[in-house]
Amino acid sequence: MSRFTDILMEIGTIGKNEDGSITRIGFSEDYKQAVALTKKYMEEAGFTTEIDTVYNLHGYLPGTDPNTKSIVIGSHLDTVIKGGIFDGCLGVCAGIEVANRLKEEGIKLRHPLELWGFNMEESSPLGGTFGSRCVAGMVDINAEGYKERLEKYGITPEDILAARRDVSEYACYLEYHIEQGDKLFNEGIDIGVVSGIVSIIRYDIIAHGISNHAGTTMMANRKDALVGMSKLIVKANALAKELDDTLVATIGKINVSPGQENVIPNEVVATLEVRHMEPSVIDEYIRLIKKHAAEIPDAEFTFQNTVSKYSTPCDSTLIETIKKVCEEAGISHVVMPSGAGHDANPMAHAGVPIGMIFVPSKDGLSHCGAEWTEMHHCDIGVDILYRTVLALDELMV
Ligand SMILES: [Zn+2]
Structure with a gap:
């Protein structure tokens, strides 16, 4: 176990059921507990944090160059009913590890680094990728019956509007996620460089x-x-x-x-x-x-x-950067599409260049208690993410 996988296992197992699966529905007490613990680890890693009006968690680590836009790492902290440890949580915990490693190696990025843990990515009465759609300004608060549905979660249309951010302020959005399919596992490949969301x-x-x-x-x-x-x-x-x-x-x-x-x-x-x-x-x-x-x-x-x-392509510069990082690190990789939707999707629609890194899901399983990614794969993925952030910090304006 590494520092990264220790934190992943601690946050990822909040909401554990008797059968070993995880239930951490958006807005639930277990979800809020995961947000609180993630927030604590983020602050220890150097981020200043904020929970927004729809219960997304945001962390900010300043850069050295005030003229640069933020590099964002994000994923979600909720799960489906009887889901697994890794779906979503992996990518948020990875952002904490990136900051810890920067601190450990005494590196200060030129760009600010932001880490976003989204609420309610999984499907719900509020629609899938809810938290990231709020940030991207993509929730239709005037849809029939939507206000009543929001009330059940204790929020208002005003809360939705207040969570919106001007995405032109961001240089790029990176999401590190389990594949949730069987391609990498069956072919024995360590990293999927995502070409886009289908x-x-x-x-x-x-x-x-x-x-x-x-x-x-x-x-x-x-x-x-x-x-x-x-x-x-x-x-x-x-x-x-x-x-x-x-x-x-x-x-x-x-x-x-x-x-x-x-x-x-x-x-x-x-x-x-x-x-x-x-x-x-x-x-x-x-x-x-x-x-x-x-x-x-x-x-x-x-x-x-x-x-x-319609499909959401990943940014070609980000794809090339992640590929190059894998090559230099000697890690097997393949460029592949994502068959599942992710928080990266609304981000791309709002105009932020997106890049995604996949690691293998054992037997291609996800959204169930048997969802598993080997610890050494979790560590390889976070290392690729870290190196990608360093490369982009040099490359991007
Ligand atoms: Zn997910």
């Missing part, structure tokens, strides 16, 4: 058939919407595998009407979610799925686009 496109696919008596309608004469949808689901899965290595497509929800044992289904609605870094690959996939759907004899299909969240 696009997420969702459709409702509706299969239209004809309802009739399940006993008297002969097989040759049926228009069974569920049989049609089943064929499309199998095709959707195979096509995603064929088209591109990093394309993922999921049909995760299905609704059958009228949903009775003795009636041929006349309508099936299924959700299709597709993720990839390049919107053009997703477009091609959707085009092919629609073409195949038209050839399925059992049902007529219609497609309704419900969600289009």
Whole structure:
């Protein structure tokens, strides 16, 4: 265990359940306890700290050059219900280690260094990446029923507005996170240099058939919407595998009407979610799925686009810097997209150049008690983050 992993284990296990998993929902007492302990370690490392109006934690370490903008390190301190130790907490604790190491080595950065621990990154009634969207000014306080939802957490629309920061004040945003997928673990690679956060496109696919008596309608004469949808689901899965290595497509929800044992289904609605870094690959996939759907004899299909969240590329200078740091340190690495959303996403949308560093998740598991990253990988990642901060301090204006 290192100084870094000791702190990570202490903060990361706040909210531990009997089965070993962690529950530290945004705004909960356990979350606030984690904020308090993180704040204490941040202050010991030299940061001045502040808890903002939506319970994000901010730390500030001054630089030597007053004309420079801050380098920000950030991630989140909340977890899902029955989540793990590393998701989010790793990146916040890493910022403390960066400051401790600067102090230990007697290095003063030219740029101010800021460390942000965000509240409620995980999905909630307030929407995912809540804390970072507040900072980026991306929360729609006028959305229907939003004020009432905020009240349940003891905050007001004014609190949301007060948490906003002028992101043009920041040089860049760095997030160090577990991969939450199995690529690095399976391929035995130490570091993922993130190219960007993938696009997420969702459709409702509706299969239209004809309802009739399940006993008297002969097989040759049926228009069974569920049989049609089943064929499309199998095709959707195979096509995603064929088209591109990093394309993922999921049909995760299905609704059958009228949903009775003795009636041929006349309508099936299924959700299709597709993720990839390049919107053009997703477009091609959707085009092919629609073409195949038209050839399925059992049902007529219609497609309704419900969600289009376009990809967020990481900054090319930051990608190159992290790659170079890995090369110089002799650490195996690969440039790869992030299939999951992160706090870096709202930061990028607000105009801050973002860079992300991934370390392997054992068996690709996350959002569960079995979420694990080997201690030596945690240490490699924080070392790469530290070296990246030093390199950017020289490189950036
Ligand atoms: Zn996370």
